[in-house]
Amino acid sequence: MKNVTDSFISLSSAEGFGLNTNILETNIINLSVVLGVxxxxxxxxLSNLLDNRKQKISSTIQSSEELCKGAANQLEQARARLREVERRVREIRVNGYSQIQQEKNDLINVASINLKQLENLKNETxxxxxxxxxELVQKQISYQAVQRALGTLNSRLNSELHLRTIEHNIDLLLAMKNITD
Structure with missing residues (x-):
């Protein structure tokens, strides 16, 4: 590159600063031919290399955009699944709490019913x-009263009193028979 610059511009101390206009010395023709070829x-x-590079860059950008879109779709799907899972978790919590409360109330109601039944059974028993x-006391009292009465009758009842009682009862039966006839 230095030769090219030197061939166009001459910096000799005797001549001073100047421009070399000799075409053959400056190799402009040679340079033009080489550049033209x-x-x-x-x-x-160069065009093929640049086109290939352009296509590679374009395909890389396109595949990157597709990957980005795919990742965005996957992200949106993951977010949707997350929202669904969070909704289900809230639903399960609410249902779980209400189910626990319902079972608690059911157990309390069953226990209350059982307690009432036991109380009624206890009262009946x-x-x-x-x-x-x-009834047992009445039987014992009746038995004791009969025993006392028999004891009293046996001690006071003699055969004459016994005959009078029998006759009196016979008279009562006859009177009842006459009334019914």
């Missing part, structure tokens, strides 16, 4: 036991 033959190669005891 390079442009003519290299244009297709107490009542039946009281009636049984009262």
């Amino acid at each position: 390079l442009i003519y033959f290299g244009k297709g190669v 107490i009542h039946l036991e009281q009636e049984r005891v009262i």
